[in-house]
Amino acid sequence: MKRIGVLTSGGDSPGMNAAVRAVVRKAIFHEMEVFGIYYGYQGLINGDIRQLELGSVGDIIHRGGTMLHTARCLEFKTEEGQLKAIEQLNKYGIEGLVIIGGDGSYMGAKALTERGFPCIGVPGTIDNDIPGTDFTIGFDTALNTVIDAIDKIRDTATSHERTYVVEVMGRNAGDIALWAGLAGGAETILCPEYDYDMEELIGKLKRGHDRGKKHSIIIVAEGVGSAVDVSRKIEAKAGFETRVTVLGHVQRGGSPSANDRVLASRLGARAVELLLDGKGGRSVGIEQNRLVDYDIIEVLGKPHTIDKKMYDLSSELSI
Template structure:
């Protein structure tokens, strides 16, 4: 393999640039040309492709977002769109593709592989919802952003003796809510993987009030529902002064942490190694700090799970 391509797709995440950098420099180290595909699968179909050099990825390892930009592309879900993309790849002599993104991006990589074009998926999403890896690129940075917000909100909650509901991202996964809630000392954490009991939440708040607690922090994963709705329900049921903060897309930006930069560098380089070995249809990951790769179809068919022991611990420590 003498020419490979790289693209970022779906929602951006801190560390994507570090992964792109790793792909480009690992490939060039092995005398392989690299082509950047801009605006994800949409740019692939449109032919927004250019050759990348060592200098093309200089000074980006510390930057959030993605140098290659990203976009959603409904057209690529069709066979016609996929074949258009392959035509563009062949036009540039590209023989393999590294796709950095989440499960939707992986589906596109799977389709290309089924058409005979080898692709390797690299997990880039703050949601940490990709099976086959302990961590996805961007999760640690987003987690630290959320924790920083919780710490600041707690200062105000303490000063005004209020209950605060904080809604965090994560789509259908509760990892961001669980990890940030445990690290931030939240009294209650609501995640989509575990059914919640509103009466239990109210009872925990009452228990805290009865023992003299002046404020509470409740973390709600967006996959559970609206933080605004939960805040309203809590205030109506308890008469506790309640405020709501929806952190939103602030969680997707910012300079990646050292952990995400190293993770992205390792996974991006490993994806290149697999392509050079002639392996396509794979998804790279890290488990117990060891690089792994799995069949991308198996990854897509494996449901996301939460660490139930960690969830139980969060309840035990917030009594």
């Protein structure tokens, strides 16, 4: 394989640029040509494709977002859109494609794989919801952004003796909420993977209040619902004054952490190695600090889970 492409798709995540850099430089090291596909699958269909050199990816390892930009593309979900994409790949002589993104991006990689085009999926999403890897690119940075916000909110909660309800991102996964809640000492964590009992939550707040506790932090994953709704229920049932903070897209920005830069570099380089070996239809990941790769179709068929022991630990430590 002498010519490959790379694209980023779906929501951006810190470390995507580091992954693009790794793909480009690893490929050039092995005397391959690399073409960047701008604006995700939409750019692929439109032919927004340019060759990348060593200097094209200089000074981007520390930058958040993605230099290749990203966009949603409904057209690519159709057979016509997929055939247009393959036509563009053939036009530029691209023999393999590295796709960096989340589950929606993986669905695109799966579609191309099923049409016989070699694709390697690299997990880039803050949600940490891609099976076949312990961590996705961007999760660690987003997590630290959330923890920084929780630390600041706790200062205000302490000063005003209030209950704060903090809504974090993650789509239908509770990883950000769980990890941030445990690291930030939250009193309650609401994740979409597990049902919660509002009466139990209220009881916990009241028990804390009775022993002299003046403030609390409750973390709500967006997959559970609105933090505003949770706040209103607490005020109505317990009578505690609450404040809501929705962190929003601030979680997706910022310079990637050292962990995300290293992870992205390792996964991006591994994707190129697989293409060099003539392998396609794979998803790269990291498990117990060891690089792994799995069939991308099988990966998409697996359910996302979170660590139940960690979830239970968060409850035990916040009694």
